[in-house]
Amino acid sequence: MSNEIVAPGSLPMQAGAGNLPPGYDSLLRDIKAEIGSAHLRVHRVINTEMIEHYWRIGRIILERQEREGWGTKVTTRLSADLRTSFPNQRGYSPRSLRYMQHLASVWPEAIGPQAVAQLPWGHVRTLLDSLDDRPTRDFYATEAVRHGWSRNVLVHHIETGLHLRQGVALNNFDATIPEGTDLLKELVKDPYRFDFTRLGDGHSELDLESALVDHVVRFLQELGVGFAFMGRQYPLQVGSQHFKMDLLFYHARLHRYVVVELKIGRAQPEHLGKLGFYTAVVDDKIRDPERDDATLGILIAAHRDEDVVQYSLRGTNQPLAVTTYRTLPAELRPLLPSPEDLARVTHEVLEKHGGAEAREA
Known part of the structure; x- marks a missing residue:
């Protein structure tokens, strides 16, 4: 016979997980979260x-x-x-x-x-x-x-001059979004630094898109904290027609979808028209109006004419920004290690690390 004393109105706690009271998992999760926060x-x-x-x-x-x-x-x-x-x-x-x-x-x-x-x-x-x-x-x-x-991310942003690039992209956020425009302006850089793509002169839009997706971790780092990659050539159906957006992201902190269109030439009014169309469709067909704020559109082009862009932005009620990108200058490309060199160095580091672990064991 058990000598366990049970407080009035409570249930005895048994060793088996099946005898735990309802809500125990939630209790454990909350306390673990508090311990982690305290640390x-x-x-x-x-x-x-x-x-x-x-x-x-x-x-x-x-x-x-x-x-x-x-x-x-x-x-x-x-x-x-x-x-x-x-x-x-x-x-x-x-x-x-x-x-x-x-x-x-x-x-x-x-x-x-x-x-x-x-x-x-x-x-x-x-x-x-x-x-x-x-x-x-x-x-x-x-x-x-x-x-x-992290320290590496800090070094990256210093080396690429984030303080000179953040918040300077041309946009219509003041006119299209009533609140929080400062945060949205900080979201967009100009120019974006795509040195990691290793692209040379004469690349196509497909080359640029493929390189960014192939190096998506570096691309997300360059975009900034909060971006989540949702897809490439993201399909949209409007009426009987099918369209594909270059890149679709979701910003987890701002709770907005972000449509990114890439152009290897100069930004043109028709590019912004198409981008505005995409953001409007995402707003209606993908966005959750109870959870998500208005979708943003970012046109990343090789060049832009400020007057043309400003007039084009005035002609749309969708929140859009126009920025540019840079790849590594031609004279510096030979200094980059090849993919084979990187693979060899990675293999050597892993072998050395594994050997050290074996010796410690």
Whole structure:
């Protein structure tokens, strides 16, 4: 006979999964989500405290240097003494101390409220190494925090000059979408950098489309956070006629479909007419009006005439943008590794990694 005491109004919990009360799976899922969120919050607090700690060290060194005229030799000696005093702690090499000074000089005010304080130290070093002015560093720090960029994605956007390309595409969002136009303008870049396609001069629209789909991960990275690829040559039936859109995406954060049309020449009024037609059809036949906002259309062309585009955009009530793309300059293409080279390097890395794992086992 069981001696288990059961509280009034409750059911005894048995070991078997079949005896669990209704709703247990939901309970477990919610608690696991809370634990995961707590770990993330704790990690962010620890990371911010570490960045503030590095900033305070850099501030102390800078103030003493300014007051007492210290040189770089003092930093080297300071590093050695710190590592002697704290042998089990890393991060106080002469190079790291110089980064801390640089951090404190770029952000002389308290670092805590700044976006950069929420980034990992590797991201912060990238900002310090790659950029020369405070506003540009703040732009990338803010975007990296907002979108959760990895360090590689941050480097990619810095190298391709995102701060110069974001929000400058010609569009009619102000006239066609009453709210949230700033976010939509940030969504579109000009030009898009398609270096990863390896396309040379004289490529066709089919070549461009195929290359983008073949490198869809890189393409999504260039488009930005939130884009999900829905299909290529996406079919639409209107009346008795069949049409195919070049590319269809869904933006998970903005809850909008995005139609992308590709042109290897100059953007023309008829291109925008067709794009507006596609977005209207997607709105009516694919979009869920209770969940999704109005569909966007983006025309990506090799060239554009600003006056022609502006007049064309005025002639439609569909939210459209016109932008351009660039591929890798001809003089740089020979410097790229071939697919065979990449495959060989990948194989060597995997073999080396696998060998290391075997030795550890």
